[in-house]
Amino acid sequence: MKLKVITSNPGKVAEYQREFSDLGIEMEHVRLPYDEVQTSDLEEVVSKGMDAIVAQGARDFIIDDSGLFVDALKGFPGVWSAYAQKTIGNPGILRLMQGVPDRGAEFRCCIGCDISGRRIIVTGVCRGVITDSERGDGGFGFDPIFSHDGERTFAEIHMDEKNSISHRGNAVRLLIEAMKAQGLV
Numbered sequence: 001m002k003l004k005v006i007t008s009n010p011g012k013v014a015e016y017q018r019e020f021s022d023l024g025i026e027m028e029h030v031r032l033p034y035d036e037v038q039t040s041d042l043e044e045v046v047s048k049g050m051d052a053i054v055a056q057g058a059r060d061f062i063i064d065d066s067g068l069f070v071d072a073l074k075g076f077p078g079v080w081s082a083y084a085q086k087t088i089g090n091p092g093i094l095r096l097m098q099g100v101p102d103r104g105a106e107f108r109c110c111i112g113c114d115i116s117g118r119r120i121i122v123t124g125v126c127r128g129v130i131t132d133s134e135r136g137d138g139g140f141g142f143d144p145i146f147s148h149d150g151e152r153t154f155a156e157i158h159m160d161e162k163n164s165i166s167h168r169g170n171a172v173r174l175l176i177e178a179m180k181a182q183g184l185v
């Protein structure tokens with residue numbers, strides 16, 4: 001079976017491929033622009049995004065909307081994570097967090113999957129802390145400034161370890177459970 005991963009982000013595709021290869025599902029990276037609604041709810045962004053993609057005729061695909069929610073910044077950058085990453089970047093987040101004792105943050109990932117005419121939407125979360133500096137050259141996006149164990153950042157650990165505890169990994173596990181429960185895999 002083949003599933004398209006509709007995204008502009010190759011880092012996501014690599015993580016999906018790793019997770020789905022055991023099930024014999026092949027991921028195909030597709031860049032298909034679609035309108036993303038502006039709302040503070042990741043699930044709504046995903047659900048409306050899926051409507052827009054289905055209206056373009058695509059089937060059997062995955063999209064995900066993810067974000068980093070920092071406690072001391074009242075959830076910022078959250079649903080504005082892509083914009084924050086492109087503008088202030090990781091150095092900007094670190095500047096906002098300079099001298100802030102509460103380092104708590106969480107990654108959230110909402111996956112929407114269209115498969116065999118069904119629709120499954122799941123959300124995974126991973127809690128951790130914002131580090132004091134950027135560390136590591138693996139991963140992508142906010143990985144160099146996020147640590148789940150307070151020691152190593154997501155950019156310093158292997159993708160398999162990241163997937164085993166990450167927001168996307170947790171969401172994928174929920175998705176696979178739902179696919180199995182519905183007899184789709």
Ligand code: ITT
Nearest residue numbers: 007008009064065066067081082085140141142143
């Ligand atoms: P698409 O919307 O095209 O899929 P994107 O990279 O813009 O790609 P999101 O809107 O879901 O994806 O992500 C918002 C931002 O959060 C973006 O800058 C990502 O790089 C970052 N991000 C998402 N997942 C991440 C992860 O697992 N680790 C680090 N940063 C992540």
